[in-house]
Amino acid sequence: DSGVTQTPKHLITATGQRVTLRCSPRSGDLSVYWYQQSLDQGLQFLIQYYNGEERAKGNILERFSAQQFPDLHSELNLSSLELGDSALYFCASSPRGRDQETQYFGPGTRLLVL
Amino acid sequence: QQQVKQSPQSLIVQKGGISIINCAYENTAFDYFPWYQQFPGKGPALLIAIRPDVSEKKEGRFTISFNKSAKQFSLHIMDSQPGDSATYFCAASFHGSSNTGKLIFGQGTTLQVKP
Numbered sequence: 001d002s003g004v005t006q007t008p009k010h011l012i013t014a015t016g017q018r019v020t021l022r023c024s025p026r027s028g029d030l031s032v033y034w035y036q037q038s039l040d041q042g043l044q045f046l047i048q049y050y051n052g053e054e055r056a057k058g059n060i061l062e063r064f065s066a067q068q069f070p071d072l073h074s075e076l077n078l079s080s081l082e083l084g085d086s087a088l089y090f091c092a093s094s095p096r097g098r099d100q101e102t103q104y105f106g107p108g109t110r111l112l113v114l
Numbered sequence: 115q116q117q118v119k120q121s122p123q124s125l126i127v128q129k130g131g132i133s134i135i136n137c138a139y140e141n142t143a144f145d146y147f148p149w150y151q152q153f154p155g156k157g158p159a160l161l162i163a164i165r166p167d168v169s170e171k172k173e174g175r176f177t178i179s180f181n182k183s184a185k186q187f188s189l190h191i192m193d194s195q196p197g198d199s200a201t202y203f204c205a206a207s208f209h210g211s212s213n214t215g216k217l218i219f220g221q222g223t224t225l226q227v228k229p
Contacts, residue, residue: 002157002159004157031215033215033216033217035217042219042220042221042222043158043203043217043219043222044219045216045217045218048214048215048216050214055214056214056216058216090157090158092217094215100209100215101146101148101163101207101209101215102148102160102163103148103160103215103217104160105150105157105158105159106157107156107157108156108157
């Protein structure tokens, strides 16, 4: 158990809908990262937040957005969903200080868009 | 320049054998190279990681070999066990001074260890 929690574990929705994925980082970790894992694209970085501020952006679609709240939990919002958005979405967190490169991954949210 | 190329895509090894997975990168600014292990239905779990100032790191049965001039690094699993059967990902990141550290992942290697 990495200490990173994600909800929900599974999500089934229809095209055109909007969903919110939630992540709670390990206690004390300030950085939260979101990744998408699909069969054709592998594991891809989406976005990073550090202590409430957006720090880095990857291949994140404009239909996707994220935020990190004062209690450091983060939410990833996916809107106008398409079939191709079906994937595993992982959140990771990293500690501050000497081991800040180490990212601990949550169990993921499996999204199925029908 | 941001890619990390991983090979082989799949690997079958007998119990007790050595599993070797290779990765290559282009961006010389990368300063952290972790390996992750992922079981079906689970999130990636950090296995071992190396920084470019050392050429080898060993933790138990797992060893990373790092060749800075060739821009390559590899994972060796000694005495491979059926419980090691999983998907392995290499990754690279650059931290600099801005507290970023997005991981660029290889495509993954599915390892099967036969009893």
